[in-house]
Amino acid sequence: MSLSVEQSRIVVRRVDRPGDLGWVVMAHGEIYHEQFGWTTDFEALVARIVADFAAQHNPATEAGWIAEVDGERAGCIFCVQGDDPGVAKLRILLVSPRARGLGLGARLVDECLRFARDAGYCQVTLWTNDVLTSARKIYQGFGFRLIDEEPHHSFGQDLNGQNWLLDL
Template sequence: MTVQDVRAFNRFYTGLIGALDYGRHLYAPYTLTESRVLYELAQVPHLDAVELRTRLDLDAGYLSRILNKFEDAGLIERGPSASDPRRRRVRLTARGREAAGLLDERARDTVGALLDTVAPADRPRLAEAMRTIRDILGPSAGGQRTGPGEAVLREPHPGDLGWIVQRNAALYATEYGWNADYEGLVARIVADFAEDHDPHLERVWIAEEDGRPVGCVMCVRDEAPGTARLRLLLVEPEARGHGIGDRLVRAVIDFARGAGYRELVLWTNDVLTGARRIYQRHGFTLVTEKPHRSFGKDLLGQDWRLHLHTPSE
């Protein structure tokens, strides 16, 4: 490979990205950098301004002007950081999440239109080529892993639903000693979704890092009217501590609110301390507790609930 090979690919890729945004409507009414800021803020409940600047490699003054603009427009709110009072915490408002969601929807539609031009038989080869470029030019080229910025939340691909069943069964057996009854429960939940679900009201997210799944969560309709249920939150052990669980839960909350649900509920067990901390951070409250014998263990089941405020409330 020569320098000219890299430059030729760069010209091609730059031209392709420009063609995707023909007419410059993809990021409107924001600039590309402003859109990147909105995207990063949408991935986690909140970020310190310093963390945001580091992730995006932005000049402090430039980022400050963007955040001032966003705050004036009601897209963000700022306050003291819980971990360091000297820092400023930044998080999206409901209006900000709506703006970020619109940008994400446009990007999905645009890239989807591009993929429609690729023959199905060529898509695995294209994905593998992209992973190869990231693997070779990422860390070895001086790049940094940015934790939650590295993970992508996406819809499930063929085989991912089976992965959800397999990884839930294996992880809970290893970490908590649960037997095959739990695998049967997960398999039924996943099968029910695969066979009959409304994509406007129910959804699955896969967290992908370095081209492989490292987490998942589901949002499905509950029996109670106006209520959605969060199910099967999982993050692989090596991917924990990067905020992926928070991002998955936030994705469910935003989706449920956008779908018009009034409440979001979930059932878990008290031994799942890491997951419970995530739920608490996002405003879920414990409603009831009940001991039960399941999956070969004596457990304390817990029901948690989150009221989904609408913008008018």
């Protein structure tokens, strides 16, 4: 059964409810394994990102969001402080397969970038892999530009990692 925007109630809200963080980790692990054959190494990476956020994020400069469709979690994104002053990182964008095509990915990225601007960041970076073509199209639509890429073997696969940058 496919969903449509007209038939669905869509809400994008902050990560603030019990179960949100666990869902982010679980959904990434399950979906990326099903779609790309990625191992639990990827789920562990997402778990570290989520754990670091939960343990030490500054709400003025870092945030996470959950997209819900008809009251069920269907997507997520995080904005965290980067390694350099004035630079944010867009992290762990995900839209569940059943909710794709509803514009959730773009809504989540828009929310993240609006927050980054309001928090005073000058740039947003992100790391992804070239097999994630739908996400890459969203990033390009917002003006991100590819800075560099490098082949690597991670998550049980041969991949091509990419670093992207957006000047705000």
